[in-house]
Amino acid sequence: IPTGEDGDFSERKFRDRYNGDLANGLGNFAARILTLAERDTNILMRTNDTNSTNIDKEITERIKKAKEFVGKKIEDFELHEALAAIWELIAFGDQYVNDKKPWEKSQSANGKSQTVFNLIVILDNVAALLAPFLPETAEKITKSIVWEGDKLTIKKSGILFPRL
Numbered sequence: 001i002p003t004g005e006d007g008d009f010s011e012r013k014f015r016d017r018y019n020g021d022l023a024n025g026l027g028n029f030a031a032r033i034l035t036l037a038e039r040d041t042n043i044l045m046r047t048n049d050t051n052s053t054n055i056d057k058e059i060t061e062r063i064k065k066a067k068e069f070v071g072k073k074i075e076d077f078e079l080h081e082a083l084a085a086i087w088e089l090i091a092f093g094d095q096y097v098n099d100k101k102p103w104e105k106s107q108s109a110n111g112k113s114q115t116v117f118n119l120i121v122i123l124d125n126v127a128a129l130l131a132p133f134l135p136e137t138a139e140k141i142t143k144s145i146v147w148e149g150d151k152l153t154i155k156k157s158g159i160l161f162p163r164l
Contacts, residue, residue: 003077015164021087026126026137027161029090033119034144036102037154040116059118062092063125070129079133086129093122120145120152137161 066089073082101107102115127141137160146153 003079018161019163023161023163025087025090027159029094030123030141030160032097033123034154034156036116037120038156040113055121056118059122062089063122066129074132083133086126089122089126089129093119093126096122117152
């Protein structure tokens with residue numbers, strides 16, 4: 001519902017939106033990525049050497065644009081548009097994981113780790129963007145992603161949004 005305007009609200013629409021956007025959207029994305037990452041013991045964050053695990057440029061650009069857009073929309077009190085942009089980033093992450101298929105045996109270990117690392121970066125940024133809207137959810141996600149020097153550790157939490 002646009003900020004400051006009337007909207008069409010019903011309990012059924014709320015439940016549909018909750019199940020669709022939160023449980024099936026953000027919840028499934030987070031669970032899927034954290035499960036993949038928890039299984040991958042080779043995820044390292046190295047940025048200063050020639051064998052580095054760098055973030056794909058497309059991901060860096062998407063995140064940068066999302067942050068700028070969300071910040072602007074929050075400043076303008078267009079919160080529904082800020083949330084829509086966050087969900088576009090989640091949809092991009094879903095598409096990325098579906099395209100890269102890090103679960104397939106044909107990928108090298110380094111290729112899988114790179115893909116999973118990129119997905120964790122997306123999820124971590126989604127959590128940061130969601131903090132003003134869903135602070136407890138954002139905190140659960142960020143507590144699951146532990147950056148320790150050049151090592152990334154995943155501590156998977158429970159279900160973010162049980163279906164209604």
